[in-house]
């Protein structure tokens with residue numbers, strides 16, 4: 001799975017797709033944690049990404065996910081919670097996009113926590 005810059009589509013990171021994992025889990029397991037405050041509990045909305053490519057594409061978000069995203073990212077209509085999107089092991093070409101500044105801030109915070 002490839003993570004790209006939301007504005008430029010430039011690749012930022014690439015991680016394997018573990019069977020049965022969420023997009024969030026895949027990055028976590030590869031020690032490339034996505035932005036989060038709730039650590040994958042679908043509460044903060046910080047892990048949001050946009051799906052750019054994939055086959056099969058993930059199903060549409062359920063109403064509670066749509067409600068959270070409308071609150072935290074009203075100007076990102078294609079956003080999805082990475083911690084809610086289950087990965088299909090057949091999909092080795094999934095491409096998701098993130099705001100690069102949020103990604104970099106999360107990476108810096110992770111590095112500071114690890115010392």
Ligand code: FES
Nearest residue numbers: 040042045047083
């Ligand atoms: S990690 Fe908080 S909503 Fe996904």
